[in-house]
Amino acid sequence: MIKNIRTGLSFGIVAGLMTFLFGGWSVAVLGTLMGVGLGLGLGGRFPRKDPLKIAAAAFPSGLVAAVVLILLSLYQNSNVMDAIGKKPFAEDLALKANLLGFFGTVIFTSLLAALHGLPEKQERFYKMILLAILVVAFPFVDQATSLRWTAQIIFALIFVILGLGLNIVVGYAGLLDLGYAAFFAIGAYTTGILSSPVHSIELNFWLVIWIAAAMAAIWGLFLGAPTLPLRGDYLAIVTLGFGEIVPVLFKNLIDVTIKEPLTCWILPLFRIQTKCIILVEHEDLTLGEKGISPIGRPSLPLLELGEPMGSAYLIKLALMGLALALVVFLLVRSIRSGNKSISSLIGYGVALVGILLVFIPIPLTGVKFIDSLLGVLQPGEFESSRPVTWYFLIIGLILLSIFIISRLRDSRLGRAWMAIREDELAAAQMGIDPVKTKLAAFAMGATFSGFAGAFYAAYIRGIFPSVFDFSASIIILCVVILGGIGNINGVIVGGLVLMMADRLFLPALKDFLSLLLTHTVLPSINDPVVQMAVKDNANPILYRFLLFGLTLVIMMAVRPEGLIPNAQVRAELHAADEEKKG
Amino acid sequence: MESIKKKINLRRLGTLAITLYIVFLIGPIAGLDVPAIAAAIKANPLQLVQFLIIGISNGAIIAIIALGYTMVYGIIELINFAHGDVYMIGVFTSLTVLSVTGTLDSKDPVKIILGLILALVIAVAFCAALNASIERLAYRRLRNAPRLAPLISAIGMSFIVENVGLMWAAQAWLVPSFGTTGGASQKVFPDMIGALFKATGFNGGDVNLFASTDIALRLTAKDVLVIVLAVALMIGLYLFVQRTTLGKAMRATAQNRDAAKMLGINIDWVITATFLIGGGLAGAAGLMAGLYNNTAWWFMGFRAGLQSFTAAVLGGIGNITGAMLGGFLIGLLASFSDGYLNARWTNAWVFATLVLILLFRPTGLLGEQTGQKA
Numbered sequence: 001m002i003k004n005i006r007t008g009l010s011f012g013i014v015a016g017l018m019t020f021l022f023g024g025w026s027v028a029v030l031g032t033l034m035g036v037g038l039g040l041g042l043g044g045r046f047p048r049k050d051p052l053k054i055a056a057a058a059f060p061s062g063l064v065a066a067v068v069l070i071l072l073s074l075y076q077n078s079n080v081m082d083a084i085g086k087k088p089f090a091e092d093l094a095l096k097a098n099l100l101g102f103f104g105t106v107i108f109t110s111l112l113a114a115l116h117g118l119p120e121k122q123e124r125f126y127k128m129i130l131l132a133i134l135v136v137a138f139p140f141v142d143q144a145t146s147l148r149w150t151a152q153i154i155f156a157l158i159f160v161i162l163g164l165g166l167n168i169v170v171g172y173a174g175l176l177d178l179g180y181a182a183f184f185a186i187g188a189y190t191t192g193i194l195s196s197p198v199h200s201i202e203l204n205f206w207l208v209i210w211i212a213a214a215m216a217a218i219w220g221l222f223l224g225a226p227t228l229p230l231r232g233d234y235l236a237i238v239t240l241g242f243g244e245i246v247p248v249l250f251k252n253l254i255d256v257t258i259k260e261p262l263t264c265w266i267l268p269l270f271r272i273q274t275k276c277i278i279l280v281e282h283e284d285l286t287l288g289e290k291g292i293s294p295i296g297r298p299s300l301p302l303l304e305l306g307e308p309m310g311s312a313y314l315i316k317l318a319l320m321g322l323a324l325a326l327v328v329f330l331l332v333r334s335i336r337s338g339n340k341s342i343s344s345l346i347g348y349g350v351a352l353v354g355i356l357l358v359f360i361p362i363p364l365t366g367v368k369f370i371d372s373l374l375g376v377l378q379p380g381e382f383e384s385s386r387p388v389t390w391y392f393l394i395i396g397l398i399l400l401s402i403f404i405i406s407r408l409r410d411s412r413l414g415r416a417w418m419a420i421r422e423d424e425l426a427a428a429q430m431g432i433d434p435v436k437t438k439l440a441a442f443a444m445g446a447t448f449s450g451f452a453g454a455f456y457a458a459y460i461r462g463i464f465p466s467v468f469d470f471s472a473s474i475i476i477l478c479v480v481i482l483g484g485i486g487n488i489n490g491v492i493v494g495g496l497v498l499m500m501a502d503r504l505f506l507p508a509l510k511d512f513l514s515l516l517l518t519h520t521v522l523p524s525i526n527d528p529v530v531q532m533a534v535k536d537n538a539n540p541i542l543y544r545f546l547l548f549g550l551t552l553v554i555m556m557a558v559r560p561e562g563l564i565p566n567a568q569v570r571a572e573l574h575a576a577d578e579e580k581k582g
Numbered sequence: 583m584e585s586i587k588k589k590i591n592l593r594r595l596g597t598l599a600i601t602l603y604i605v606f607l608i609g610p611i612a613g614l615d616v617p618a619i620a621a622a623i624k625a626n627p628l629q630l631v632q633f634l635i636i637g638i639s640n641g642a643i644i645a646i647i648a649l650g651y652t653m654v655y656g657i658i659e660l661i662n663f664a665h666g667d668v669y670m671i672g673v674f675t676s677l678t679v680l681s682v683t684g685t686l687d688s689k690d691p692v693k694i695i696l697g698l699i700l701a702l703v704i705a706v707a708f709c710a711a712l713n714a715s716i717e718r719l720a721y722r723r724l725r726n727a728p729r730l731a732p733l734i735s736a737i738g739m740s741f742i743v744e745n746v747g748l749m750w751a752a753q754a755w756l757v758p759s760f761g762t763t764g765g766a767s768q769k770v771f772p773d774m775i776g777a778l779f780k781a782t783g784f785n786g787g788d789v790n791l792f793a794s795t796d797i798a799l800r801l802t803a804k805d806v807l808v809i810v811l812a813v814a815l816m817i818g819l820y821l822f823v824q825r826t827t828l829g830k831a832m833r834a835t836a837q838n839r840d841a842a843k844m845l846g847i848n849i850d851w852v853i854t855a856t857f858l859i860g861g862g863l864a865g866a867a868g869l870m871a872g873l874y875n876n877t878a879w880w881f882m883g884f885r886a887g888l889q890s891f892t893a894a895v896l897g898g899i900g901n902i903t904g905a906m907l908g909g910f911l912i913g914l915l916a917s918f919s920d921g922y923l924n925a926r927w928t929n930a931w932v933f934a935t936l937v938l939i940l941l942f943r944p945t946g947l948l949g950e951q952t953g954q955k956a
Binding site for chain 2: 170174176178226227230233234236237238240241242244245248249251252253256257258259260261262264265266470471474477481533536537542543544545546548549550551552553556557560
């Protein structure tokens with residue numbers, strides 16, 4: 001009981017301090033998110049019995065968290081805003097936001113905790129539904145409250161896909177890949193080269209994303225084939241080198257000339273005169289440091305709903321409704337029939353929606369299928385001003401990735417990966433070909449970074465070689481380590497936490513600190529040199545790498561299995577402790 | 583039996599031929615244009631000697647860093663990713679010592695020499711202590727964990743040390759800025775050897791030893807200093823490992839940790855000593871690199887680390903003589919790549935070398951010397 005209240009208190013304090021940085025409506029969003037987190041965390045602590053009793057037991061900690069949050073948020077609006085020289089939030093709006101935050105915390109804490117009282121299958125199903133609602137609602141809430149977090153969340157989600165891909169290599173197969181950003185770069189550059197007007201190829205995004213994934217996979221094979229038979233640490237260093245070279249490659253592929261060596265100089269060396277065959281001459285492939293820009297964007301005819309209440313609009317709405325109903329029907333039916341995992345159900349749903357999205361426009365517009373694929377149909381292009389469309393695209397990609405990865409994990413190949421990770425020698429004795437299995441892991445892992453790269457290139461509309469350097473690889477590794485090696489849910493949480501900290505929290509903290517310092521400490525310092533030094537060093541973004549490094553070191557020392565561990569990995573990592581005890 | 587052997591050899595030869603063909607086919611993108619290189623060498627053969635000199639000097643620095651990698655790997659089978667960054671800290675430590683003691687602006691040769699010696703001592707001591715504390719904080723408790731764990735911890739440590747270097751470079755009272763702004767930019771490491779020559783008027787005040795002759799070569803006192811210092815350190819280390827009791831204990835621990843423990847060797851102390859020596863060497867390499875290349879940059883440790891590790895693998899990891907040889911070879915490769923191929927692609931060539939070695943001779947030129955881990 002006291003433990004639960006303490007948990008609530010700490011959640012409340014953390015979320016309350018976050019409102020200091022973001023202010024405004026953030027208290028409502030943070031409260032809801034905190035409620036979800038707290039509910040999920042508390043639920044597992046109770047025995048599986050009456051949901052109402054669990055809800056009642058979780059209620060006090062939710063209440064404590066909510067009260068702390070509201071108090072801190074009110075303090076923020078009355079005092080902190082003043083201290084950093086900003087105008088406080090209007091009183092009636094602040095009241096609404098705080099009330100929303102309060103109820104969001106209390107309701108979601110109790111609700112999600114109570115779900116633990118249901119039978120396991122139902123619990124998972126309802127949790128999925130709740131999370132799905134939150135995921136769908138988030139960008140609209142974000143728009144309504146003008147927090148503008150969606151754009152940053154999209155970046156976090158890109159890293160979630162990357163983390164999921166790296167998790168196959170590091171988590172399942174146990175191979176340390178320190179150059180994973182190279183595949184990300186390959187995916188992005190494939191997309192850039194194939195869909196940018198610079199090279200006048202301009203293929204459609206929906207086609208290019210598959211090419212990008214395939215390209216990344218092929219390079220995974222190329223890199224893996226010579227090095228995978230080697231020891232683990234050599235693999236680490238080779239991938240590190242590869243990750244270092246690929247950006248150099250893209251930076252320097254600006255004047256490509258390939259001459260066939262035999263005819264051009266080897267045979268003439270022996271006084272045999274031949275005609276020099278030149279394959280490529282002075283080709284500027286990547287535009288060097290300038291980067292490739294603009295890059296083509298995806299378009300979906302469906303996004304353009306047509307005139308409101310017009311006939312096309314109504315037909316599309318009806319079709320969408322039909323598609324949705326179909327998915328829900330399928331979901332419910334499979335739940336009833338049992339013996340199917342939730343993730344596969346979601347996968348079927350997503351696949352269905354994807355198919356419908358592609359086919360719906362055909363009867364409506366009368367345009368041929370291939371044409372709509374190749375992007376001749378212009379309306380409904382994804383734009384930077386509409387982050388919501390990008391948000392749903394990346395959510396779709398993530399669901400697809402989760403589906404594929406969870407199926408892979410349970411397949412024969414996935415079990416072979418884990419066998420190799422546990423004991424390569426024993427696995428080889430059981431008839432698993434270690435090199436082939438590892439190669440498959442490398443290629444599959446690279447595939448997902450190809451997806452992420454294609455999305456990234458299209459979303460940013462321009463790619464530059466410096467984005468994909470060593471630090472990117474390490475950040476992706478951090479995502480996997482922090483969340484939990486070998487666990488899909490863990491990687492998702494790790495990616496969200498780490499990237500939100502990096503892209504949202506640190507910049508906000510920087511602004512907050514600099515405002516706070518200019519209004520409080522700095523005027524009292526007379527020496528201009530010291531003043532500059534304080535101002536320059538009080539910039540949390542300077543310590544980014546330090547934070548990533550600390551994440552790795554501390555996680556390895558304290559909780560090597562990650563925030564949300566995979567049971568198997570956990571047992572393995574703590575084998576030494578148990579030996580000591582036993 | 584013989585025919586099988588022949589077949590295997592033929593297969594290897596075939597792989598080698600195909601690899602060479604691919605290298606020559608794709609190589610020109612990265613500057614490997616054989617006819618052009620041949621023409622350049624024919625036109626100015628003395629240039630070859632020049633690149634040789636530069637390569638050996640840079641190779642000496644790489645070799646000294648590679649020793650740290652190879653010793654640590656030999657003893658605990660861990661790639662100490664932070665090692666290259668310890669070397670970077672060595673550069674900044676010596677720059678700070680030279681700056682704080684006022685040696686940078688000094689015109690007095692005695693003061694310059696004393697300042698340089700002080701910088702060497704402090705850089706060596708500081709980097710040794712830093713490297714040993716990295717081991718104590720990040721690696722020791724993971725010694726019996728699965729292999730991935732210490733490796734990841736090492737990468738984290740490398741990031742932390744890099745960030746420390748970045749913060750260090752941003753402090754104007756520690757690192758003279760010479761017009762650069764912020765910690766992220768490359769800093770100037772003043773040419774102290776040149777200043778020393780100017781102050782004494784030795785050799786007409788010119789660091790180039792060939793300045794007064796007709797030969798169009800540049801062999802500077804910096805080259806001589808770096809090579810002499812490096813060779814002295816290598817001989818010292820070799821004697822230490824081969825002749826002293828602690829050196830013997832290190833070799834024993836590298837061969838079999840458990841057996842060494844049973845014989846009464848204090849494993850923790852041996853490992854700490856290895857890290858101390860490796861760090862000290864990195865500190866010395868830091869001062870040497872600063873004096874030789876005249877730059878200090880927070881990110882220089884990463885590239886140097888990659889090159890040095892390649893050198894260690896090239897020589898055979900765990901093998902001290904091998905690391906020295908590998909260092910010189912990588913230095914030469916880098917210098918020839920800078921000179922004849924294309925400086926922008928030098929890192930790619932070093933990496934390609936690493937992959938080729940791993941393909942054809944994974945144990946390195948002189949063979950590995952690591953123990954059988956239980």
